[in-house]
Every structure is written in C-alpha cells, then in structure tokens.
Amino acid sequence: MIEFRKVSFRYGGTASPAISQIDLHVSRGDYLLVAGPSGSGKSTLLRCVNGLVPHFYGGEMSGTVVVDGIDTRPSDIGRLSQIVGMVFQDPESQFVTTSVRSEMDFGQENLGRSPEEIDRTTTYFAASFDLASILDRPPSEISGGEKQKAIVASVAAMGTQVLVLDEPTSQLDPHSALQMLALLRDLHRQGYTIVLAEHRLSRVLKDATRAVVLESGRIVMDGEPGDLVKTHADLVHLPQSTKKEGPRPGAPIVEVRGLCFAYPGQGDALSGIDLTIRGAELLSIIARNGGGKSTLARIMAGLLGPYRGSIYLEGKEQRSLSRAELCRAVGIVFQDPNVHLFHDTVAEEVGFARANMGLGSVGLDDIFDAFGLTQLRDRNPRDLSGGQKEKVAIASVMSYGPRLLILDEPTRGLDLPEKAGIMRIVRSLIEDRGTTVLLLTHDLEIVGAFSDRVAVLSQGRISYEGQPGEAMKRFSRELEP
Amino acid sequence: MHRLGVGAKIALFGSLGILSLAFSDLAFLLAIVCLCLSLAHQGRVSSRAWAFLKPFLAFSLVVFAINLIANQNGDNVIYRTTLRFYWTRINFQLTLESLSLSLRMVLRLLSLVLVFVVFTLTTKPEIILTGLSAIRGMESFGLLLALSYRFLPTLALDGTRIKDSLQSRGIVFDEGKRIDRARAYASLGIPLVANSLDRSLQLAEALESRGYGMASRRPRRGISRLLHPSLAAIYYLSVSSAFLALWLLAGVGRAVLFTEASHLPSVLPFIVLYLLPTMWGVSE
Numbered sequence: 001m002i003e004f005r006k007v008s009f010r011y012g013g014t015a016s017p018a019i020s021q022i023d024l025h026v027s028r029g030d031y032l033l034v035a036g037p038s039g040s041g042k043s044t045l046l047r048c049v050n051g052l053v054p055h056f057y058g059g060e061m062s063g064t065v066v067v068d069g070i071d072t073r074p075s076d077i078g079r080l081s082q083i084v085g086m087v088f089q090d091p092e093s094q095f096v097t098t099s100v101r102s103e104m105d106f107g108q109e110n111l112g113r114s115p116e117e118i119d120r121t122t123t124y125f126a127a128s129f130d131l132a133s134i135l136d137r138p139p140s141e142i143s144g145g146e147k148q149k150a151i152v153a154s155v156a157a158m159g160t161q162v163l164v165l166d167e168p169t170s171q172l173d174p175h176s177a178l179q180m181l182a183l184l185r186d187l188h189r190q191g192y193t194i195v196l197a198e199h200r201l202s203r204v205l206k207d208a209t210r211a212v213v214l215e216s217g218r219i220v221m222d223g224e225p226g227d228l229v230k231t232h233a234d235l236v237h238l239p240q241s242t243k244k245e246g247p248r249p250g251a252p253i254v255e256v257r258g259l260c261f262a263y264p265g266q267g268d269a270l271s272g273i274d275l276t277i278r279g280a281e282l283l284s285i286i287a288r289n290g291g292g293k294s295t296l297a298r299i300m301a302g303l304l305g306p307y308r309g310s311i312y313l314e315g316k317e318q319r320s321l322s323r324a325e326l327c328r329a330v331g332i333v334f335q336d337p338n339v340h341l342f343h344d345t346v347a348e349e350v351g352f353a354r355a356n357m358g359l360g361s362v363g364l365d366d367i368f369d370a371f372g373l374t375q376l377r378d379r380n381p382r383d384l385s386g387g388q389k390e391k392v393a394i395a396s397v398m399s400y401g402p403r404l405l406i407l408d409e410p411t412r413g414l415d416l417p418e419k420a421g422i423m424r425i426v427r428s429l430i431e432d433r434g435t436t437v438l439l440l441t442h443d444l445e446i447v448g449a450f451s452d453r454v455a456v457l458s459q460g461r462i463s464y465e466g467q468p469g470e471a472m473k474r475f476s477r478e479l480e481p
Numbered sequence: 482m483h484r485l486g487v488g489a490k491i492a493l494f495g496s497l498g499i500l501s502l503a504f505s506d507l508a509f510l511l512a513i514v515c516l517c518l519s520l521a522h523q524g525r526v527s528s529r530a531w532a533f534l535k536p537f538l539a540f541s542l543v544v545f546a547i548n549l550i551a552n553q554n555g556d557n558v559i560y561r562t563t564l565r566f567y568w569t570r571i572n573f574q575l576t577l578e579s580l581s582l583s584l585r586m587v588l589r590l591l592s593l594v595l596v597f598v599v600f601t602l603t604t605k606p607e608i609i610l611t612g613l614s615a616i617r618g619m620e621s622f623g624l625l626l627a628l629s630y631r632f633l634p635t636l637a638l639d640g641t642r643i644k645d646s647l648q649s650r651g652i653v654f655d656e657g658k659r660i661d662r663a664r665a666y667a668s669l670g671i672p673l674v675a676n677s678l679d680r681s682l683q684l685a686e687a688l689e690s691r692g693y694g695m696a697s698r699r700p701r702r703g704i705s706r707l708l709h710p711s712l713a714a715i716y717y718l719s720v721s722s723a724f725l726a727l728w729l730l731a732g733v734g735r736a737v738l739f740t741e742a743s744h745l746p747s748v749l750p751f752i753v754l755y756l757l758p759t760m761w762g763v764s765e
Contacts, residue, residue: 052686112695
C-alpha cells in the first residue's frame with residue numbers, strides 16, 4: 001500500500017536532512033506505529049505519505065514514495081487526498097469550516113461530488129462516527145475530542161483507504177484520547193490502513209500490528225510493537241520516580257476556602273473549592289478537559305475573581321495584595337508555551353519579567369543553568385523544540401522567584417524523555433529552592449511519578465485530596481464510560 | 482423566525498428592502514419599520530437589534546435636520562422666520578412637504594438598516610457564508626470570510642491567554658499613563674501574530690490534505706439550498722410582487738404628504754400579509 005524507497009528529505013534553509021535513507025513497506029490493512037523522540041523525523045515521514053512533502057514544503061527530496069501504485073512526486077496532494085486522509089495534532093487549527101456538517105462536506109466538495117452524494121455520505125459517516133447529534137454545532141461548542149473525531153470522519157467520508165495521524169491524541173484529555181484510539185481500532189478492523197505517530201506508546205502497543213522507531217531521521221527499529229518495550233523502554237515508560245527527600249513540606253502557604261466561580265451567563269465552573277497547599281510540595285490537580293483546572297489556576301494567579309470564597313497566600317488574603325505583590329508571590333505558566341514567548345532571544349525572554357519587576361539580572365545565570373538553557377541564550381525561543389520552549393516559559397517565570405509556581409499542562413504534546421526532563425527540573429525547584437508547585441494536568445503518568453499529593457477536581461468540586469495512588473484510582477473510575 | 486428557511490428569509494427581507502426603496506408613503510415606510518421590529522421580537526433578537534440600531538438613531542437625527550434645512554419647498558407652510566447672522570439674513574420656512582420628506586428619508590434609512598440587522602441576527606453566518614462560497618468566482622473569497630469568522634473566537638482566546646501570561650509577569654494593562662497602557666497592549670501583538678502565523682501554516686496543511694482547490698468546479702450546494710423553492714419563499718415573493726405591481730400600476734405607496742392618506746386602508750393588509758407566515762409558525 002505504501003512504499004518508501006531510499007527516501008531522504010531536507011527542508012529548505014536547513015543543513016541536515018529531516019529523514020534519510022528511509023526504506024519502508026506498509027501493507028494494506030497494516031496498523032503502523034511510528035515512534036521516536038521529538039525532532040526525529042516522524043512528522044516529515046508522515047507528510048511524505050500524502051505528498052505534503054515535497055509539494056507543500058518544497059525542500060530537497062530523493063528516493064521514491066509510492067502510495068497505492070501512485071508515485072507521490074509527479075502526483076499532487078489533491079489526487080493523493082483521495083487515498084490518504086491526514087489528521088494533525090491540534091484539532092483547533094485543522095477544523096476549517098463553521099460546523100461539523102460543513103467540515104464533513106468540505107473534503108467531498110473538493111472532490112467535486114454531487115450535492116446528493118455528499119448529503120448521503122455525510123449522513124452515513126455521521127451515524128457511523130456517532131456525530132449525528134452534533135452535526136450542526138459550531139467548533140466553539142464541541143470538545144477537542146469531538147473535533148478530532150469529526151476531522152477523522154471528514155477524511156473517511158472522502159473515501160480514503162489510508163489514515164495517517166500525527167499525534168492525534170496529544171491535545172486531548174485521557175478520556176477523549178482513549179475514545180480516539182478505540183475509533184482507530186474500529187477503523188483498522190474495517191480494513192483501513194493506519195499510520196500513527198504517537199508519544200504515549202503504552203496505550204497503542206496492543207492495537208498496532210507493527211512499529212518503527214526513528215532517531216535523527218533514520219529508522220533504527222522495525223518490528224513487532226511489543227519489541228519496543230525491550231529496545232526503547234525510555235519511549236514507552238517514564239523512568240521510576242525521581243522524587244528524593246527534599247525539605248519536608250512545611251506550613252500551608254496557600255489556603256483556598258469555599259471558592260465559587262461562574263463565567264457570565266453560565267453555571268458554576270467551580271463551586272465550593274477547599275484546598276490547602278503546603279510549602280515545598282508538589283500538589284497535582286487532575287480533572288477532565290473543561291473540568292475547571294485552568295479556571296482555578298487563573299483565579300489563584302489573580303487573573304479572575306471568584307464571586308464567593310477566599311484565597312490566603314501565606315496568611316494574607318489574596319484580594320489585599322497589589323498586582324505587583326501578587327506577581328512576585330505567584331508565577332503561572334500556561335498550557336501553550338508560545339503565549340509566553342515574545343522576545344528575540346532566550347536571554348531576553350528569561351530576563352524580561354525580572355527586569356520588569358526591577359530586580360536586576362543577578363542570579364539569572366543560576367536559572368539558565370538549572371533549566372539547561374545556557375547554550376541556548378542567543379537562540380530565538382520560537383525556533384526551539386516543544387520541550388525547550390516549555391523550559392524557557394518556566395524559566396521566565398522562575399526568574400523572579402515566586403513562592404508558588406502554577407503549571408497548567410506543562411507536558412502536553414511532549415515526548416516521554418522531554419516530559420521527564422521538565423519534571424526533573426520542577427522537582428529540583430522544590431527540593432533545592434523550596435518552591436511550592438501546583439501542577440494542573442490530566443497526564444496520569446506524570447502525576448504518579450512526580451506528585452507529593454493529588455487532588456481530583458470533578459464537577460467543579462474537589463472530590464478527593466490525598467495520596468497519588470488513590471487519587472488516580474478514583475480519577476480512572478470517573479473516566480470509565 | 483429562526484425556523485424559517487433561508488430562501489424564505491431572503492425573499493422576505495429582500496423584498497422588504499426593495500419595497501422600502503420603492504415606497505414613499507409615510508404610512509407604508511412606517512409599516513416596514515414596524516414589521517421589522519415585530520419580526521425581531523418574534524425572533525427574540527430585539528435587544529441585539531436595538532444595540533445595532535442605537536448608533537443609527539443619532540445619524541437619523543442628522544439626516545432629518547439636513548433634509549429639513551436643505552428642502553424648504555412646499556405650499557403648506559407651518560412656520561416661517563428670518564434668521565440674522567451678522568450682516569446676512571437667512572429665510573427659513575418649515576413646510577409640511579419638507580417635514581414629510583425628512584421623515585420619509587429617516588424611515589427609509591431605519592427600515593433598510595433593520596432589514597439587514599434582523600436578517601443577519603436571525604440567520605446563521607455559516608449559511609450566509611456557504612451561500613457566498615457557492616457563487617461562481619467567489620469561492621476563495623467565501624472561504625476566506627468563512628475562515629475569518631471561524632477563527633475569530635480562537636484569535637480572541639489566544640489574545641486573552643497572551644494577556645494573562647503578560648499580566649502574570651508584571652505587565653499592567655489597565656493602570657498607569659495612557660502611553661504605558663498603549664505600550665502594554667502593543668506587546669500583545671508579537672505573540673499574537675506569531676501564533677496566528679503558526680496556526681495559518683497548520684490550516685494550510687489541513688486544507689491541502691483535504692484536496693482544497695482540486696475540483697475544477699465545486700458543487701453549488703449553498704446556492705441550491707438557498708434557492709430551494711419553499712412555500713414560504715414563494716408566498717413572500719408573490720405578496721411582494723403584488724404590492725410592487727400595485728405600486729407601479731395603481732400608485733399604492735406613492736403618497737407625498739401626511740395629509741394625503743388615500744392608501745392608508747392598504748397598509749393593514751400589507752402588515753398582516755407579511756406577518757402571517759411567521760405568526761402561523763411556518764418553517765419552510
């Protein structure tokens with residue numbers, strides 16, 4: 001079905017190839033798992049299958065990619081789109097129209113099908129993908145998982161035989177991610193050929209029929225998915241917990257009492273939150289997407305105001321603090337590190353907040369060392385990898401030494417080694433500097449390996465607060481349909 | 482109102498727009514304004530329509546005053562005076578004719594604005610955009626508008642996130658001197674543009690991957706939906722054609738003055754005939 005023959009590709013303006021000398025044969029009906037660390041060439045390999053490489057990106061390509069008997073180079077993306085459906089990471093950026101129905105119609109319209117055929121096909125695929133009830137909803141009113149499902153349905157409705165998916169679950173919560181993987185399992189059973197690049201390998205190993213691992217643009221392993229655990233354990237499982245004895249959690253530095261919040265015209269997003277965070281501990285809050293994690297983070301950072309309840313920071317009520325005092329006390333890093341990056345160099349980015357607060361540059365070198373950014377000081381932060389961007393974002397906040405660091409989904413979209421790297425740095429902030437960390441995430445692997453305590457946020461309330469093991473058990477039960 | 486088919490809505494509001502340009506009788510123009518307000522009420526968009534209308538009310542007053550001053554013709558004088566401005570004398574007279582003309586201009590302006598506002602408030606933008614995309618030669622423009630509309634909430638959300646991130650690092654947006662606040666807001670620009678460029682690249686990939694631009698001729702689905710003959714649309718077109726014919730042949734709706742109210746008896750059926758389908762709950 002898909003044949004790579006000695007394929008190499010180099011993007012324009014780069015010195016080294018993104019992939020080199022790739023030989024790969026994918027049979028009809030295969031479920032191929034493509035693994036590898038960030039920057040190893042997975043996305044480039046996938047984009048060769050539907051012709052985005054080289055037709056969309058330009059660059060230099062050698063070798064041949066043949067899909068269902070069609071050589072991709074003399075062909076074009078439009079023709080290949082009838083055979084290969086491509087699904088990308090971020091559902092928000094690839095949902096091109098204004099409703100689920102028009103999204104499903106869109107690809108078919110591009111194929112020039114008749115209106116009657118489009119209506120018939122859309123109705124059929126909406127029923128088989130369980131989208132009938134949300135067909136006329138706009139993207140702003142559906143979840144990330146539903147968006148991603150609608151996009152898979154829209155490419156399936158084009159009559160494609162091959163589905164190429166580039167980390168389609170990386171932006172989804174565990175529940176939606178499991179639903180997406182179950183959907184792929186069904187499609188594979190129906191005879192679709194599936195090529196999936198994924199970071200969270202443990203949950204797809206049993207579905208895939210074959211796995212390849214890429215490193216520096218080359219295939220270093222090609223075999224049974226089960227072999228991955230033996231040959232590349234670091235890509236499958238997080239290393240054992242790296243928690244070490246640091247300063248014992250001290251007195252409470254944050255106390256949240258009876259906190260209630262509602263967005264205008266909506267019901268309560270948070271209702272009666274009670275929470276205590278002690279000094280020098282890592283407290284994780286886990287919740288499903290839309291469960292109120294980010295709202296709580298914004299309230300604690302003083303960016304939103306609750307309609308009832310209070311937050312005490314080291315005994316002082318948050319409301320009594322000035323904006324400057326609050327900024328010094330609480331640092332927050334948002335989900336998308338890109339929202340933190342607006343300077344030309346890493347050095348300027350990391351030093352900005354500190355300079356803005358009039359703290360000078362003394363001690364900044366320690367921050368660069370602690371985050372492993374010394375070699376990257378002169379680089380543009382937007383040119384860095386996802387993990388490096390996340391480090392810059394956290395470093396830019398830690399530069400002014402807040403006592404409480406709030407991390408909202410810091411590991412989203414990162415591979416396991418990158419996640420582990422970020423979390424080790426976070427642990428060192430707790431153990432070496434006594435920083436208190438509030439981690440908001442639905443990445444249970446990270447929670448289990450690095451948290452001191454865990455709280456489960458469910459339907460706007462804290463339903464459990466205590467040991468990580470018990471919290472994760474309860475949260476997993478909540479995810480069950 | 483919301484259940485009414487798009488074709489019927491285009492027929493309804495399109496013909497009301499045409500009639501508001503054709504009619505010059507005050508009673509008929511007032512009837513169109515009342516009709517639109519009633520349709521807005523039925524569609525439960527009165528408060529939003531009012532928000533759109535408010536700025537036009539001030540503008541309407543200006544239009545009224547200019548017409549009153551510029552046009553002093555007519556035999557039915559209500560008030561006459563001479564204004565002395567330094568060494569010049571300006572004669573001003575208020576006539577029934579000029580008052581009537583000024584009111585007509587204001588009512589026509591308001592009815593056109595209301596026709597547009599009530600139509601857009603009771604019709605999903607997606608449907609309008611789909612229709613636009615289906616017009617031959619307008620496909621790319623239609624898609625561009627649809628994408629802009631689709632990504633407005635995303636852009637707004639990105640802006641809020643960036644603002645939050647900057648605020649948490651000590652940038653103050655709502656306090657201090659104007660220049661400082663302007664500087665603070667300007668700092669939103671770089672990450673917002675950079676994020677939007679990233680997104681546009683991903684969007685272009687998604688469009689290409691789904692064969693955009695491949696079909697030499699996309700099916701004209703929007704147009705066929707819009708022009709799908711519905712009973713309500715045929716009804717509105719028939720009623721409008723009848724009134725246009727009466728306007729052409731019998732001069733219905735062509736009054737000039739308040740005093741000439743010979744066509745007043747036709748206004749009531751005009752209102753009833755237009756309101757009937759929506760009051761009856763016709764959806765197509």
